[in-house]
Amino acid sequence: MNSLFSQVQVSRYTLSNRMVMAPMTRSRADDAGVPSELVATYYAQRASAGLxxxxxxxPTAMGQGYVRTPGIETAEQVAAWKHVTEAVHARGGRIFMQLMHSGRISHPSLLPNGALPQAPSAIKPAGQTWTATGLQDFVTPHALSVVEIAAVIEGYRQAARLxxxxxxxxxxxxxxxxxxxxQFLSTGSNQRTDEYGGSVENRVRFVLDVLSAIATEIGGDRVGLKISPEMNFNDIVDANPQETYTYLVEHLHGLNLAYLHVALFGANVDYHGLLRPLFDGSYLIGGGLDQHSAESLIADGRADAAVFGSAFLANPDLPERFRTGAELNVPDKNSFYAPGAQGYIDYPTLPAAERV
Ligand SMILES: Cc1cc2nc3c(=O)[nH]c(=O)nc-3n(C[C@H](O)[C@H](O)[C@H](O)COP(=O)(O)O)c2cc1C
Known part of the structure; x- marks a missing residue:
């Protein structure tokens, strides 16, 4: 029977265990989107994760959504990330980069020349975002033309290469x-009438086009996809998420993706039961898991690996703590996005004496 501690093959990679560290924005880059040296230390500390x-x-400066988040576009950014991957690999870890284009969940003050954020449609999200000058309302974004969409996809392709x-x-x-x-997938934010909007087939086109561009560039077996049906975060609404995500996952065939990562937060539908049988690659499950729930999902064969967010943030040696039944450090929310080392690289690991 599989357990959190058994190896798993994810496309070309053999992961040493099934505990995956979730993508988490930590805002420790500089104003040029260059991750600091602290970032290499932070990830290296967590290299005992299977992934x-x-x-x-x-992927491009127009995709930035928050202050002090990093990019992968300039030579300086690439050079800084090299330190990160070298530090993780030196400790025997594996690391994928999450490509995140925030679209309308941004603000002109974060974007080149004060540009309007990019989106499928000019629909302003409800809510506010943190900027250099404090909380500000979201703005009505710029609706991308088809030519501009092609440029965004090209940006993702280049970012994957870098x-x-x-x-x-x-x-x-x-x-x-x-x-x-x-925003493209969902009816509330996508009201386009061209080939990127309207029917489910058209709304999933952007995601499939991006995946296809990236997979062609670096190989589908080095590409994963994260979705969170019904999370309803950042004012996202979809009229029929069950249809949208079923259609999307059914159409991943042929891309040969490494994994599908599904994070659920209070969905009304058993998306794992629905989507997993539709997908050929590895299935990563996330959202509010603890050791016990993750272990039973793996043992029952409902997922190939389990993704932990805040638990990994606060416990660099999470697999070891799970193995020994040690108590977990508690995440400090105040330092999630604050600059500096505090609450970032100073969470303690178990003393050697407890690591038996
Ligand atoms: C501080 C913080 C930052 C996050 N940033 C991201 C992000 O950049 N990308 C992403 O896909 N999810 C992000 N998430 C969501 C996590 O990847 C994960 O889905 C979520 O934390 C649920 O896992 P958990 O309940 O184990 O914490 C973030 C979560 C936290 C706590």
């Missing part, structure tokens, strides 16, 4: 949490 998925990284050049083992497309790809 690390990096924080969301913007991620591989920076030493990442693969990339994950962030199509969850209400950012650009999910």
């Amino acid at each position: 690390i998925i990096s924080e969301g990284v913007f 991620a591989i050049e920076a030493g990442f083992d693969g990339v994950e497309l962030h199509a969850a949490s209400g950012y650009l790809p999910e």
Whole structure:
């Protein structure tokens, strides 16, 4: 029987265990989107995960959604990420980069020349976002033309190439949490009347086009996809998520993706039961798991690996703690996105004496 501690093959990679570190934005980059040296330390500390998925990284400057988040576009960004991947690999870990284009969940103050955020349709999301000058309302975004959509897809392709050049083992497309790809998928944010909007076939086109561009560039077996049906985060609404996500996953055939990562938060439908049989690659399950629930999902064969977010954030040696039944450090929410080392690289590991 499989357990959290058994090896698993995810496409070309043999992971040493089934505990995956979730992508988590930590806002420790500089204003040029370059991750600091602390970032290498942070990920290296967590290299005992079977797989690390990096924080969301913007593929092009127009994809940035939050202050001090990192990018993968400039030579300086690539050079800094090389330190990160080398540090993780030196400790025997594996790391994928999450490509995150925030779309309308951004603000002109974060974008080149104060540009309007990009989106499928000019529909302003409800809510506010943190900017350099504090909380500000979201704005009405710019609706991308078909030519501009092609440029966004090209940006993802180049970012995937640069991620591989920076030493990442693969990339994950962030199509969850209400950012650009999910804005295309969902009827509330996509009211286009061309080939990228309207029918489910048209609304999934953007995600499939991005995946196809990335997979052609670096190989589908180095590409994962994250979705979060019914999460309803960032003012995302879809009239029929069951239909949308079924259609999407059915149409991943042929891309030969490494994995599908599904994070659920209070959905009304058993999406894991629905989607897993439709997907050929590895199935990663996430959202509010603890050791016990993750262990039973793996043992029951409902997933190939389990994704832990805040538990990994606060416990660099999470697999060891699970193995020994040690108590877990409690995450400090105040330092999730705060600059500096505190609450980032100073969570304690178990003393050697307890690691028996
Ligand atoms: C501080 C923080 C930052 C996050 N940033 C991202 C992100 O950049 N990309 C993403 O896909 N999910 C992000 N998430 C969501 C996590 O990947 C994960 O889905 C979520 O934390 C649920 O897992 P958990 O209940 O084990 O924490 C973030 C979560 C936290 C706590």
